[in-house]
Amino acid sequence: MTDINKDNYSEQELKSMSNDELARLGTELDGVTVAYRKKRFPIENDPAEERAAIQLNVWLILSILSGIGFLAVYLFWPWEYKGHGDEGLWTYTFYTPLLGLLAGLTLLFLGVFIVQYVKRMIPEEVSVQRRHDGPSDEVDRRTMTALLNDAWQTSTLGRRKAMQGLLAGGAIVAGLVIIAPLGGMVKNPWKRGELGYEGDGTLWTSGWTLQEKGVKLYLGRDTGAVAEPHETATGQHYTTEGISRLVRMRPEDLDAQAMETVFPLAEEDVNDGDRYDPRKDVYEHHMHSIHGPRNAVMLIRMRSSDAARVIERKGQEDFHYGDFYAYSKICTHIGCPTSLYEAQTHRILCPCHQSQFDALQYGKPVFGPAARALPQLPITVDEEGYLVAKDNFAEPLGPAFWERES
């Protein structure tokens, strides 16, 4: 601890002291011993100092330019999805990498400036301080302010107007680089979409919504087949060989007590059995269906004796086909995939927070944080005996966010 008594200093005395005196007093009161201190540029108007300042400004300018580049790409670069063979695919492909690169450079250049500034402008100093406890009193507060003033002056930043402006600009642009992308998440969930739904299609719809446009949708089984580019007489095609990624299913393809995840497969994208054609480029459509965030559906086949015990939800008594029940796989808690089906108890389990839904009672939650039933997809078989969606889901999928009756 210091031997100097702070009570010896009246407010009047403190006011009369210069900044240098207060700064020195502050270090003494804090028990700080400055063992070594050397200004980076002791001679005034040293050309080396000006060169260093210019180099430092260059880092700030680079940071600002990268930040402006990021904002320009974010606002004006074509970002809407392009598939294989579509015009503009390459431009679209660079959208995300460019955003990452420019955001990284903005922060990197700003970071380099800070490190370089400390190394080249702030006086070199070795100080030792002993620790003391308790809150700061008036003397401490004033002397600390004086020390900060001293740091501001000796760092030379106080008299470098160009650098101050660039630093403020760099900080603002770096802040925008972080904040601007959040703007893309601001959407009006009640806005009417093209299907007449409330919403912009992201929360209210899924691949199964196509059913309402008159598109016939099969319950597609994922074979896991991977596409390769193929040369045929009609040019290059990007398809799987022999078997397509999504294939139609018949009831006999699933054993009793089994569960399978299925995805919407549009009539025009069917490429299996006797309809297989290596020139049909449907792989990308299949992958869109598989990756659609609300598309996955659990198709459950119960034993007939169990199906006879099922309690249907009011108004949804004909949503199942025989012993087959199709529930959305997206948990109504916060949207994890409810991937586990326990055939003995007929419980559907969500691994995220352990919610359980009863397949014998229209997917009603019976344990855990989920409060609403899993939406059920109305299904049937078509004239060829393939499982198809009879209609769209009757309610929004996923987390129980709003406007659901159960």
Ligand code: FES
């Ligand atoms: S997301 Fe399913 S229990 Fe939380």
